[in-house]
Amino acid sequence: MLAAPWVCRSCARSLRRSGVFVSLQLRKASTANPTLAGLPPVLIDRARKLAAEHQQLTKQLESDYEPTAAKRAGEISKVVAALQELDKTKAALDELNGLLESDDAELRQLANDDLDATKKHLETLGMNLSATLTPKHPFADMPCLIELHPGPGGTEGRHFADTLFRMYQKYCENKGYTARVLSYQEAEDRTPGLDGEVPISEAVLEVTDPGAFAAFRGEAGMHRVQRIPATEKQGRTHTSAVAVWVLPSFPENSTDAENDFNNPESDFYVDPTEVKSEKMRASGAGGQHVNKTESAIRLTHIPTGIQVSMQDSRSQSQNRERAWRLLRSRIASLRREQREAQAKDLRDSVLSQAQMSRGDKIRTYNYQQDRCTDHRSGLDVHNLPNVLQGGEILDKVINSVQSWLTAMDIRNLIAQEEAQARAAEGGSDKKKKGGK
Amino acid sequence: MSRVKPQLFWQGRKKLGLNAAKLLPVCRTLESTANELRWIKQHVAETPSIIPFGARVWKLCDKRGKGLPLAYVLGNQPFGDLEIKCQPGVLIPRTETESYTIHLSNILRRSAVSSSKSDPADQQPLNIIDLCTGTGCIPLLLYSQLSRSLPFQSLNVVGVDISQKAINLSRQNLHHNLGAHRFPAPSDKSKSHPLQRSLHFLKADIFSSSAVDPILSTPVCSEQCAAQEAEEQQQQQQPTWDLLTSNPPYISPSGFLVSTSRSVRNWEPKLALVPPVERVDLHQKHFYHHYYPDDENLLPTQKGNVEYEEEDVFFARLLEIARTYRPKRVLMEVGDMEQAKRVVGMVLGDGKLRKLYFGEGTEEEKGGTVQIWRDDLVGFEGYEEIMDIGKEKIVVKGHPEGHGRSVYLRRVGVVDA
Structure with a gap:
């Protein structure tokens, strides 16, 4: 099984001897593949702490009612229930283990039968507990914007951006999401690609269902394509990439005060005085004097330098509204990222590779091998046409990413707890030293 | 070029x-x-x-x-969330008009909501009139924005134009947008309905009192209107127009040759852009009779601090209408900041209009508002600037890079939320 089609014997021998061969053979499909077999002690500790807090809160609530305490108790009651269930199952497992050592052969047989099922149950319960302990993403309930930007490298990436755009459109259709095209900009040169692809320079798809952000947030990152482009005359395989951004979008009719864009506390709040609006200002007076068709709107957020331009619609007010929406989403997601980066400083440095940024390659679509690989969950699927049609195989890939993200969130949480515990310990040590 | x-x-x-x-x-x-x-x-x-x-x-x-404008080529122009049909012979709706119309509907909606919050029983009818309506874009957009679920007792919108072509087109536009279900249909007068809605387009020359008076006096009870002396007290209780809007012709004949773009000059109707010369001559006497009844022989340039150019004749007439019918809010589109200043000067130079829309006494006692709005108002409501016109300070709203686009008047005692 050599990567090259033919290697002469002496070369092959030298390769084998030097050990290069072995390393060549290793293809790393995934950069991280966390497993959650047993629960780490930190998580259990945290759950116990929460349970103790819950007990205290209920005792306090019995004597006098306080809304904030009641809210907190409601929040952590899920964790406590999961923990209790886990404890029960653990006790049952211990009992079974005890039975295994008994003299009765029949009993031993029975215990053996039960043991596997109980172990499995314990594992799912562990997952359950960690899932209840992981914090929910603050934008999880929101609609989202999916932005596609072809990477550098000419027409091929632009062609594939179109394919990805259609893939997400069809996926939304299949899953029953309502998707709306916010912007679809064709590139200037229009050589047709494979299957009638049109080169695009940028496209934005809005998925208006609440919770769409949670469903699509795993899609953000670089999507790599390996195939022979339509423009390639000599049959060489090219590799290009398309950047996909997933931004939370502000729901149109919302009463949620936390995410109201008029509320200065909200992530979506943008101070209009910080935004510069450039549009085609026709020379002369405007109004009745001219009837320009130029409807492009370009907004620049001065503090962050984020620039948004919209020119799809003939109506300037529609372009303006869309541009503001996009700008708000980008700023909100930037603020969120900044806050996450701050939280990251607390965490273990080992986990830094798990932090997903826009630059990381997350998925490969290989046409020659009819394969789609997700580099985070490590899932390798075939039947690429189905993936590109937004079929059930794509659903499988997206689900695998979802579970990977959950696992990642839990690991991050644990790391954070550990870091905090260490910091607290260090602090108390210092105090002790100071006391002496 | x-x-x-x-x-x-x-x-x-x-x-x-x-x-x-x-x-x-x-x-x-x-x-x-x-x-x-x-x-x-x-x-x-x-x-x-x-x-x-x-x-x-x-x-x-x-x-x-x-060179035919794109809106004429395609036969339509998007305006807010509406699609307005366009035909040669009727002015194409402009984006600037769209921008201030949306802002205006937001003002009306907010103040209606806040007044109904303070007193749920006090639901007012809302009467809007648009003069020189053209394609009917302003009344249609206001109607569409305000007709959905609002605390109004009734909504009554009227558009007036001199051109039969424009009236036909605006009626077509009403049916076109109704067919596309962009807004609820006007309610039938004969049936009792919780919310009475009406939208009419009428042909009339706004300079001819006999033609336009019956239309303008509709929301006011006609018998009271006849008695000029009784008007002052009784109009306090009578329903009036809540909003008078207009996008009249405002380009000077020389400006038409110099500052308009070629496709406007060659293809759009001059009637909608430049006030006709005979109108100017006719109205100058009329205008000075109203503004300076005791001093008819004075020439325009000698009239103290009130500046007046020939392209402002429609504004003079509109202000005259505002004097008589006292709408709660007035919005007039103007060509540039200079014209906006002249129009504000006309308001301040007339005693009655000044009392109605600017107020008297110290800063705190003045209840009215005279503002100039620039382009780019939506999204930039925070921008404000004070400009000296005559002896008064006038608020200019909108992004500082925008041209002066409209003059907004609000009557003393009327509150915008």
Whole structure:
């Protein structure tokens, strides 16, 4: 099984001897593949702490009612229930283990039968507990914007951006999401690609269902394509990439005060005085004097330098509204990222590779091998046409990413707890030293 | 206007096809050509016909290339969330108009909501009149924005224009947008309905009192209106127009030759752009009779601090209407900041209008508002600037880079939320 089609014997021998061969053979499909077999002690500790807090809160609530305490108790009651269930199952497992050592052969047989099922149950319960302990993403309930930007490298990436755009459109259709095209900009040169692809320079798809952000947030990152482009005359395989951004979008009719864009506390709040609006200002007076068709709107957020331009619609007010929406989403997601980066400083440095940024390659679509690989969950699927049609195989890939993200969130949480515990310990040590 | 570089033509032809060469002389940049070509193709794809696609696109590009405005080529123009049909002979709705209309509807909605919050029983009827309505874009958009679920007792919108073509087109626009279900239909007068809604377009010359008075006096009870002396007290209780809007012709004859773009000059109706000369002559006497009844022989340039140019004749007439019918809010589109200042000067120079819309006494006692709005108001409500006009300080709203676009008057005692 050599990567090259033919290697002469002496070369092959030298390769084998030097050990290069072995390393060549290793293809790393995934950069991280966390497993959650047993629960780490930190998580259990945290759950116990929460349970103790819950007990205290209920005792306090019995004597006098306080809304904030009641809210907190409601929040952590899920964790406590999961923990209790886990404890029960653990006790049952211990009992079974005890039975295994008994003299009765029949009993031993029975215990053996039960043991596997109980172990499995314990594992799912562990997952359950960690899932209840992981914090929910603050934008999880929101609609989202999916932005596609072809990477550098000419027409091929632009062609594939179109394919990805259609893939997400069809996926939304299949899953029953309502998707709306916010912007679809064709590139200037229009050589047709494979299957009638049109080169695009940028496209934005809005998925208006609440919770769409949670469903699509795993899609953000670089999507790599390996195939022979339509423009390639000599049959060489090219590799290009398309950047996909997933931004939370502000729901149109919302009463949620936390995410109201008029509320200065909200992530979506943008101070209009910080935004510069450039549009085609026709020379002369405007109004009745001219009837320009130029409807492009370009907004620049001065503090962050984020620039948004919209020119799809003939109506300037529609372009303006869309541009503001996009700008708000980008700023909100930037603020969120900044806050996450701050939280990251607390965490273990080992986990830094798990932090997903826009630059990381997350998925490969290989046409020659009819394969789609997700580099985070490590899932390798075939039947690429189905993936590109937004079929059930794509659903499988997206689900695998979802579970990977959950696992990642839990690991991050644990790391954070550990870091905090260490910091607290260090602090108390210092105090002790100071006391002496 | 600089020449379009020849290399743009072959670049356009290479990137966008032969049609681009047709559009380039009008669009002037490749970007704008690509956009217009896309919109033309979209339009052709959306309207079925037996003529082949390519031939229709070619024909429309040919028309556009000769300078015909895109809205006339495609037959429509988006305005807010509406689609307004356009025909040669009627002015095309402008984006500036769209911008302040949306802002205005927001003001009306907010103040209605806040007044109904403070007193749920106190639901007022809302009466809006638009003079020189053209395609009917302003009344249609206001109607569409305000007719959905609002705390009004009734909504009554009227559009007036002198041109039969414009009235026909505005009625077509009403039916076109109703057919597309963009807003709820006006309610039938005979049936009792919780929310009475009406939207009418009427033909009248606003300079002829006999034609326009019956229309203007509708929300006010007619018998009270007849008695001029009784008017002052009784109008306090009588329903009045809540909003008077107008986008009248405001370009001077010389400005029409110099500052308008070619497609406006060659294809759009002059009637909607330049006040007719005979109108100016006729009205000058009229105007000074109202403003300076005791001093008729004075020439316009000698009239103290009230400046007056011939293109402002419609504003003089509109202000005269405002004097008589005292609408709660008035919004007039103007050509530039200079004209806006002149219009504000006219308001301040007239004792009655000043009392009605500017108020008297110290800063705190003045209840009225005289404002100038710039382009780019939506999204930039925070921008404000004070300008000295005469002896008074006038608030100018909107992004500082925008042109002066409209003059907004609010009567003393009326509150905007």
